[in-house]
Amino acid sequence: MLTLQTPLASKLSAFVALSAPDLEMLARFHRRRRTFQAGHELIHEGEKNQSAFVLAEGWACSYKLLPDGERQIVDFQIPGDFLGLRSILFRTSDHSVEAVTRIEASEVLASDILDSFAHAPRLATAVLWAASRDEAMVVEHLVNLGRRPAEIRTAHFLLELGARLRLVGVGEAAGFECPLTQYHLADVLGLSAVHVNRVLRQLREDGLVTFQKGRVDFDDIPRLTRLAGFDPEYLDQPRPFLP
Amino acid sequence: MLTLQTPLASKLSAFVALSAPDLEMLARFHRRRRTFQAGHELIHEGEKNQSAFVLAEGWACSYKLLPDGERQIVDFQIPGDFLGLRSILFRTSDHSVEAVTRIEASEVLASDILDSFAHAPRLATAVLWAASRDEAMVVEHLVNLGRRPAEIRTAHFLLELGARLRLVGVGEAAGFECPLTQYHLADVLGLSAVHVNRVLRQLREDGLVTFQKGRVDFDDIPRLTRLAGFDPEYLDQPRPFLP
Numbered sequence: 001m002l003t004l005q006t007p008l009a010s011k012l013s014a015f016v017a018l019s020a021p022d023l024e025m026l027a028r029f030h031r032r033r034r035t036f037q038a039g040h041e042l043i044h045e046g047e048k049n050q051s052a053f054v055l056a057e058g059w060a061c062s063y064k065l066l067p068d069g070e071r072q073i074v075d076f077q078i079p080g081d082f083l084g085l086r087s088i089l090f091r092t093s094d095h096s097v098e099a100v101t102r103i104e105a106s107e108v109l110a111s112d113i114l115d116s117f118a119h120a121p122r123l124a125t126a127v128l129w130a131a132s133r134d135e136a137m138v139v140e141h142l143v144n145l146g147r148r149p150a151e152i153r154t155a156h157f158l159l160e161l162g163a164r165l166r167l168v169g170v171g172e173a174a175g176f177e178c179p180l181t182q183y184h185l186a187d188v189l190g191l192s193a194v195h196v197n198r199v200l201r202q203l204r205e206d207g208l209v210t211f212q213k214g215r216v217d218f219d220d221i222p223r224l225t226r227l228a229g230f231d232p233e234y235l236d237q238p239r240p241f242l243p
Numbered sequence: 244m245l246t247l248q249t250p251l252a253s254k255l256s257a258f259v260a261l262s263a264p265d266l267e268m269l270a271r272f273h274r275r276r277r278t279f280q281a282g283h284e285l286i287h288e289g290e291k292n293q294s295a296f297v298l299a300e301g302w303a304c305s306y307k308l309l310p311d312g313e314r315q316i317v318d319f320q321i322p323g324d325f326l327g328l329r330s331i332l333f334r335t336s337d338h339s340v341e342a343v344t345r346i347e348a349s350e351v352l353a354s355d356i357l358d359s360f361a362h363a364p365r366l367a368t369a370v371l372w373a374a375s376r377d378e379a380m381v382v383e384h385l386v387n388l389g390r391r392p393a394e395i396r397t398a399h400f401l402l403e404l405g406a407r408l409r410l411v412g413v414g415e416a417a418g419f420e421c422p423l424t425q426y427h428l429a430d431v432l433g434l435s436a437v438h439v440n441r442v443l444r445q446l447r448e449d450g451l452v453t454f455q456k457g458r459v460d461f462d463d464i465p466r467l468t469r470l471a472g473f474d475p476e477y478l479d480q481p482r483p484f485l486p
Contacts (some may be wrong), residue, residue, distance in 0.1 A: 063429075070390050074382050124368075128370065142318075231289075233333065241334070
């Protein structure tokens with residue numbers, strides 16, 4: 001018996017009202033469920049014939065390594081997100097994906113994607129929407145690195161994480177459990193760990209947000225949102241696009 | 244009579260061997276062809292119910308404006324690229340698109356996308372591939388801003404542009420006509436125009452690449468590729484994924 005109510009189904013439902021056959025087709029993405037320990041690299045940059053996964057539980061991160069050994073984290077993945085969707089379309093993966101915590105993820109083959117597109121075109125548009133949303137997040141991280149000062153960049157990133165988590169039913173408006181270290185934040189924000197530490201202290205002392213002991217608490221959401229210029233429109237839909 | 248051989252069809256053919264019905268469905272994306280002058284803003288960040296376009300001729304750029312008036316260019320679009328595909332899926336556009344040169348572009352409605360997905364699922368996977376490829380380019384620009392020094396960043400960006408253009412039959416391996424100004428380069432590379440000028444002079448004096456008088460000439464492709472760590476794998480396919 002396959003579960004139809006998965007985080008991926010919740011997320012895609014923000015875009016498309018999924019019919020019973022759509023949900024059954026989507027449930028097939030969850031057939032090959034596996035567990036990976038924290039630190040396990042699921043997808044390897046530069047390798048061919050990689051699988052993609054749908055994350056069901058835990059946190060992962062996608063990144064690229066530079067020739068000098070430095071790492072740029074592109075994004076973190078939370079339940080309901082695809083891991084390495086590009087890898088199965090590109091033959092050679094252009095990035096790596098690592099488990100941040102112990103995770104549960106289901107392997108998705110290219111044939112699963114093709115079958116679902118052939119039988120459920122509404123699901124195809126929903127997957128295109130999810131991929132576009134991933135791209136929108138990368139664009140925000142690009143703007144973070146290119147044009148936003150360290151404090152605003154950090155605030156924007158934490159608000160985005162909170163909004164994403166709520167959409168799949170994790171955390172509350174006031175905050176969320178967060179397994180990321182200051183090294184993770186440094187590698188996604190293009191800052192040194194020392195700089196991240198200083199920025200987090202400043203944000204806490206300003207009464208805006210507290211990141212401590214594995215939890216992010218938003219202390220003043222309106223002021224933090226204004227500081228970050230954060231508009232969650234790219235993450236959510238006020239109502240499904242396809243009713 | 245619709246033309247079946249468009250730059251978009253050439254690009255997607257790298258991923259999927261398109262059948263005659265696929266090509267006819269794709270040709271419908273080109274029905275509403277329009278001309279826009281250089282500098283015209285086709286898609287406006289923050290506005291609802293925007294159209295998407297397929298670029299047939301000329302260059303465009305997608306960008307986000309920051310509250311302080313600074314601009315981060317996300318990417319440039321060349322013939323065969325979608326403009327604002329995310330805008331029609333997100334209701335509210337998360338970015339703006341402007342014509343860099345005089346352009347010809349065809350308006351694509353959400354219903355065109357949905358119809359094509361319902362009737363040509365192979366085309367749906369090809370559009371997902373094209374969107375994934377756009378995302379891969381944004382990821383490269385993210386890594387550029389986050390971890391690559393100015394000279395390597397510029398070299399990587401120019402090699403990427405050259406490879407993209409060749410895939411749609413523009414330019415040669417040795418170089419290409421380029422309408423971008425140093426201000427465009429500054430806004431995509433997160434550098435000042437003065438810094439871009441200095442970097443371009445250095446790359447030219449090192450015998451690597453010359454960007455002058457609206458042309459980019461690769462003077463030493465192997466050495467430039469090594470310097471940039473450029474691997475065009477994310478832009479092209481050695482053979483179609485779906486034969």
